[in-house]
Amino acid sequence: MKLKHILSYKDDSDLNAVVYGSSDIDIVGISNDSRNIRRGYIFAARKGVKVDSNIYIEEAISKGASAILTDNGETAKRLIGRNVAVVVVRDALKAYAVASKNFFNNPADKINVIGVTGTNGKTTTTFLIKSILEDSGRRTGLIGTIDYRIGCDIAYSKNTTPDVYELNEMLDDAVRSDIGYCVMEVSSHGLTQDRVYGISYDAAVFTNLTRDHLDYHGDMEKYYAAKKKFFLEILLKSAKKQKFALINNDDTYGKRLILELKKEKDEFNDNKSKVTLITYGLNKDSDISAQNIVFSKDGLKLDIILPDEKEIMGISSKLIGSYNVYNILAAASVAYALSIPGRHIAAGIQSLKSVPGRVEKVNIANAEAPTIYIDYAHTDDALARVLSVLKCINGGRLISVFGCGGDRDKGKRPLMGKHSSNIADITIITSDNPRSEDPLKIIKEIKSGIKNAVFVDIDVDKNTLQLEGGDHVCVIVEDRAKAIELALSVSRVGDAVLIAGKGHEDYMIIKNNKYHFSDKEEVLKYYENRI
Numbered sequence: 001m002k003l004k005h006i007l008s009y010k011d012d013s014d015l016n017a018v019v020y021g022s023s024d025i026d027i028v029g030i031s032n033d034s035r036n037i038r039r040g041y042i043f044a045a046r047k048g049v050k051v052d053s054n055i056y057i058e059e060a061i062s063k064g065a066s067a068i069l070t071d072n073g074e075t076a077k078r079l080i081g082r083n084v085a086v087v088v089v090r091d092a093l094k095a096y097a098v099a100s101k102n103f104f105n106n107p108a109d110k111i112n113v114i115g116v117t118g119t120n121g122k123t124t125t126t127f128l129i130k131s132i133l134e135d136s137g138r139r140t141g142l143i144g145t146i147d148y149r150i151g152c153d154i155a156y157s158k159n160t161t162p163d164v165y166e167l168n169e170m171l172d173d174a175v176r177s178d179i180g181y182c183v184m185e186v187s188s189h190g191l192t193q194d195r196v197y198g199i200s201y202d203a204a205v206f207t208n209l210t211r212d213h214l215d216y217h218g219d220m221e222k223y224y225a226a227k228k229k230f231f232l233e234i235l236l237k238s239a240k241k242q243k244f245a246l247i248n249n250d251d252t253y254g255k256r257l258i259l260e261l262k263k264e265k266d267e268f269n270d271n272k273s274k275v276t277l278i279t280y281g282l283n284k285d286s287d288i289s290a291q292n293i294v295f296s297k298d299g300l301k302l303d304i305i306l307p308d309e310k311e312i313m314g315i316s317s318k319l320i321g322s323y324n325v326y327n328i329l330a331a332a333s334v335a336y337a338l339s340i341p342g343r344h345i346a347a348g349i350q351s352l353k354s355v356p357g358r359v360e361k362v363n364i365a366n367a368e369a370p371t372i373y374i375d376y377a378h379t380d381d382a383l384a385r386v387l388s389v390l391k392c393i394n395g396g397r398l399i400s401v402f403g404c405g406g407d408r409d410k411g412k413r414p415l416m417g418k419h420s421s422n423i424a425d426i427t428i429i430t431s432d433n434p435r436s437e438d439p440l441k442i443i444k445e446i447k448s449g450i451k452n453a454v455f456v457d458i459d460v461d462k463n464t465l466q467l468e469g470g471d472h473v474c475v476i477v478e479d480r481a482k483a484i485e486l487a488l489s490v491s492r493v494g495d496a497v498l499i500a501g502k503g504h505e506d507y508m509i510i511k512n513n514k515y516h517f518s519d520k521e522e523v524l525k526y527y528e529n530r531i
Helices: 053-062 073-079 092-103 122-135 164-176 188-192 220-235 252-268 322-337 342-351 380-393 412-423 439-447 480-490 519-528
Strands: 018-020 029-031 041-044 067-070 085-088 112-117 140-143 147-150 153-156 181-185 203-206 242-248 274-280 289-296 299-305 312-317 371-375 398-402 426-429 473-476 496-500 507-510 513-516
Touching: 029 092, 041 053, 041 092, 053 067, 053 073, 067 073, 067 092, 073 085, 092 164, 112 122, 112 220, 122 140, 122 181, 122 322, 122 342, 140 164, 147 164, 164 181, 188 220, 203 220, 203 252, 203 322, 220 242, 220 252, 242 252, 242 322, 252 274, 274 322, 289 322, 289 380, 299 322, 312 322, 312 342, 322 342, 322 380, 371 380, 371 519, 380 398, 380 412, 380 496, 398 412, 398 480, 412 426, 412 439, 426 439, 426 480, 439 473, 480 496, 480 519
Parallel strands: 029 041, 041 067, 067 085, 112 181, 112 203, 140 181, 203 242, 242 274, 371 496, 398 426, 398 496, 426 473
Antiparallel strands: 018 085, 140 147, 147 153, 289 299, 299 312, 507 513
């Protein structure tokens, strides 16, 4: 494709490109990583969170880059006159996004794209939507935290929301594979870094907003602003004729977003582009709501009430907990917006048995084993929710194993300690991707939030634990494998063990090294060794 075609955009203010050199040259690829540059590529240099990739321009040129895209005027001046086209733009991140979608001929315009954002529930909601769409006969791709699924191709997820060039490439693959729908998780990092800029969405879902990623965003207002951008910028600018915003009406930030979107869309809407707002929740003023909710350890049942109140769908699901009621309502709202018949909504929800690492029950062929769950809960709100659910549906003791990631929001650490010690009968604090931090320092910060529990010492090698001294007991075991082993060794039939924080992840990051580690594998290994 010619450079001049890659740079074309209907709203020049978003690109505002000035080209020094020929714009009639052929481009065979684009990357913002100099290590990926090949002959005939555009190197998109931009200032990132930690690194300004403008410093790698010379490396990109040496590897054969045909064009350099930058918003650094001084850098551009030094390159003018050399054997490379220089594209100077107002915003390199947005320009990179525009160039990427143009390079693949705007694939999002050719299929139905559904995005789900929020702190908790994104992964489960996308799995539910995919299940519903596929039950209705619609071929559907999935892009999210666990993996990227386009047709028969499944790739390990590097980021919840991929790089914008990779995203457009996946959407192009979907178009070429005759896949008509793609449902994806949209992270706050992806929104802030314009990884979904220029993508034409048909539907945008807001699940909830609770404390997370404050190490990156700084505070809740900036975190909310990132999520709001998905609706007030990305969705409103989508090229689709009919667009839907599906928002949780029970969430505090959801209510705020509803009001702001109503005001903004009334000003933005015209005859060519319309956004329809659909709210969901347990509040009676929600467009889509639920009643007759029944919880059990085997799943949940509920009736979903659609906007016209003429159709009430009976839903049965293997998913557990009140939070999954909201995930189900979100998925049903998307399906309703896309005119999916109710029978497919019910069947699609019922057919989803579980989501990897999301309150995932580990099947153990051992009559003496407790019920063991693996979950991705790594925020104070998520941990409190899943522990509360397990406490309600489980008749025995509840044992919690968790840690907090290093180089991440430190404010949630004492809160997670507080919630676990208040809800679980036994809390085992351990490591979880300590990265550059000292694991024991992280554990100490978790411990600072624990006020109403008794700390006891153990002999890790013998896995002995004295539980006398209080209703709630806390133990510190830095080694995560040994922490899991301890939890299983002191448990008994009727207990529930929650191993939280990593979920589907199969690695541990210590310092600059990434090691293979899987909570699920550790559980299975423990029982294999007991046979």
